[in-house]
Amino acid sequence: MHSLAFDIAHMFAGAMLVASFALLYQRRMSGIVDTYVVHSLILTVAAGWQAYIQDAPHLYVTAAIALVFKTLIIPIALRRIMRRLDIHRSVETVLGIGPTMLLGVGLVALSILLIFPVTESADAFAREDLALALSVILLGLLTMITRRNAITQVIGFLSLENGLILAAVGVRGMPLVVEISVAFSVLAAFVVFGVFFFRIRERFDTLDVQALGEFRGERR
């Protein structure tokens, strides 16, 4: 029906996927946080656009939550933690940038192959939106796996959550309870993460998650 409206929604979902790839190749800590802000900003716009074209005012709330929590509060808190713990160096990755990007492309192909065949009866926008959202989720997972640093793992997880919300707003008429709760649980999860940062800092003097591996319960 509104082909232009759908194209614009596609553009936002696609832009989020690009931002996910950008997260994957960032090496500097501050760059990763900046990219996460862009990621969340695109989510805000995408959710707001969905609210407009679906004529679903409650999605504006989702967009507002994404704007306030994800582009303001969480990045500010992350930067504070980084300043307090004095971590500005680059992040060690498990894999090189090249192989990681190739894996990412593979994951996008995988999610398209997974979603398209099972949603033939659905409208074109919803199925492509779901495929893009699943790609964002899988790329978030890949970001978590390929970084050894606790903060980048957290950002990988947060971008994964962004992908989930993209999926939720793209499906028409999803009840409100889900979006709000997702947003609040992200905040709650973040508080938990914050607590953990300080504990990890306090105990290990490093945010490198590898250091945790020494303390396996069996080898005490």
Add this chain to the structure above:
Amino acid sequence: MNAMSYGEIALWLVLGTPAAAAAILAMLPGYRTTAALNVAASLTTLVGGLILLGSRPEPGPYLRVDDFNVYLVVLNTFVGFTTSVFSATYIGHELRTGRLTPAYLRFYHAMYQTMMLAMNLALVANNLGLLWVAVEAATIATVLMVGIYRTHAAIEAAWKYFILGSVGIAFALFGTILVYFAAQQAMGEGLPAMAWDTLLARASDLDPRLLDLAFVFILVGYGTKAGLVPFHAWLPDAHAEGPTPISAVLSGLLLNVAIYAILRFKMLLSANGEALAPGPIMIAMGLSSLLFAAFMLYRRNDAKRLFAYSSIEHMGIVTFAFGMGGPLANFAGLLHMAMHSLGKSAVFFAVGHATQVKGTQRIDGITGLGSTHPTLAVGLAVAVLAIAGMPPFGIFMSEFLVVSSTFAREPLLAIPLVAGVLVAFGALAMRLHGMVFGEPSPGTAAVEASYLPLFSHLALVAVAGVWLPRPLVAWFQAVAAMLG
């Protein structure tokens, strides 16, 4: 006042009591009053759960009490109550030895009630989104509890649990979104497309291929929470490093809640008819959990870690039973969930007593309980034998039912099943021998904590092994039929 409003009051007791108690306990100082209040709140919740047996509220778009979940609500509130009694004395000891500070104690009690609220909410949720939110809240609360001692190992365990649990829960949400997506095409937008009962009624209209894909995400997501192999990595660490009452609740209740969530979705797939049969996947995951955990039970040197692996083993048996399906196997699975909850929390109560008197969690540090603490030794021995599947306890009966129904239908699958159960039995019997007999290790102080929770659980497991009340059997049969 008519019967329906009693049901509503009961539902409010089950959900409202822990919510209010969590808020109050977060503010109150002092160990004795807060521990007593924790017990009182858990008792009130249990009363609410028991009233729900008699009269249920009308199902709404968000909450629903039916035959299936009311039994888990009662089990949940009962174990929540007995664990709060155990915790009251256990935590007093931790406070004296300085492992916990008063500030953390306040936090501990508030989180205990938050956790109970989240689990009860997950059980009575009709809306699939609400179910997800409740499981997420339970995850966050338990992560904080696991990390409460703030040792290296506790922080590692909590971090691992948190990362794996969050990713699992994210997958579960994607699965939930896919189910709604399928429902929205068939039933239109809005709340009914998220409510489990309306979904079940219209299940045959949903796109089977979307349901298939959704179920895979659900199984990976909630399966992580249930500790099924290969998503089990967080479970032994989380059980070993948190306070023992939390290990009891994690094993006895949270794993059941995760299995319950999977079963709700399995029922949708079964009702659809055209979707893939979830049985074989669940059988495969159940068997691999059982066999993996059974062999991992050997060479454990940490008592709580040992019994955490035993929980993976039992969740494997439960998943296997529900994967087999049919009236008998479902009956056995339901019985096994209940018996495992009671038995495993009893084991953790006994291990908690033992670690406090011996001052260590290592199995080679807990030896000769028979001569230093005879009552505790009897309690531990009976609990471990019950969980290992010795007759005449209830776990033997449910395992026997699983095995015999498997023999009747798929004799080949019974071979690995029996092998896994026997291997696990051998490991537990071997460890138990050293802990009860053998040279007494240092630490002869008397047990201060109450034995009541331990022995009341054991009595229930023993009675259930020889005699199940007829109404209970009829009720299990009805639920088993409902599960398909």
